[in-house]
Amino acid sequence: xxxxxxxxxxxxxxxxxxxxxxxxxxxxxxxxxxxxxxxxxxxxxxxxxxxxxxxxxxxxxxxxxxxxxxxxxxxxxxxxxxxxxxxxxxxxxxxxxxxxxxxxxxxxxxxxxxxxxxxxxxxxxxxxxxxxxxxxxxxxxxxxxxxxxxxxxxxxxxxxxxxxxxx
Numbered sequence: 195x196x197x198x199x200x201x202x203x204x205x206x207x208x209x210x211x212x213x214x215x216x217x218x219x220x221x222x223x224x225x226x227x228x229x230x231x232x233x234x235x236x237x238x239x240x241x242x243x244x245x246x247x248x249x250x251x252x253x254x255x256x257x258x259x260x261x262x263x264x265x266x267x268x269x270x271x272x273x274x275x276x277x278x279x280x281x282x283x284x285x286x287x288x289x290x291x292x293x294x295x296x297x298x299x300x301x302x303x304x305x306x307x308x309x310x311x312x313x314x315x316x317x318x319x320x321x322x323x324x325x326x327x328x329x330x331x332x333x334x335x336x337x338x339x340x341x342x343x344x345x346x347x348x349x350x351x352x353x354x355x356x357x358x359x360x361x
Contacts (some may be wrong), residue, residue: 197222197249199273206240207242208269213266220251222289224296243266243296249289255281307331308360310318314340318357326351 202210211223222241223245242248250272252259260281261270274281308314308328314326326342329350337354 195251195253197251197286197289198255198281200248200250200263201273202246202248202268203270204246205350207246207248210268211248213268214248214250215267217262217265217266222249222251224249224292226296227299228346237254243292249284251351270358307355308358309334313361314338314358315361316340316351316357317359319353321350321351328358 200210207223209288211221214221225228225240226243227238227240230239230313234329252263260272260279263272272281309330310328312328313325314328321342324342326340328338329341330339339350340347340353340356340358342351
């Protein structure tokens, strides 16, 4: 039985998952345990591994089953081919790999690097705390070039991935 990725509204993963289960659709919402970032306390919470996405298992993909899924509160679309309404199945090996990662209880950290043109804050090194704009990236080498305005002059600094974050 093929699995399909479903894009849902931001922070609607649990609600959409519950409503799909009520419709007798098999779902999988992988969650990981992380420390919450609260000002007054730290607490372990479960968050979706892929924010904005969950997986459904459909025996046959018909217009009726697609409409049933798409009419569920919070569901935006079923991922598929570009410029087409044909859903593309997620290989079972990838779903199994996700299950193993989640079941291993290993602490997972997802990094959301800023893209070219986005603001970035330097998190480590002599320029720690300074904000700038990402000019160039090389994700294979884990390098970022950030432009920083100092005294109305732009200075480009090469940084590694651990030294940069989104503000």
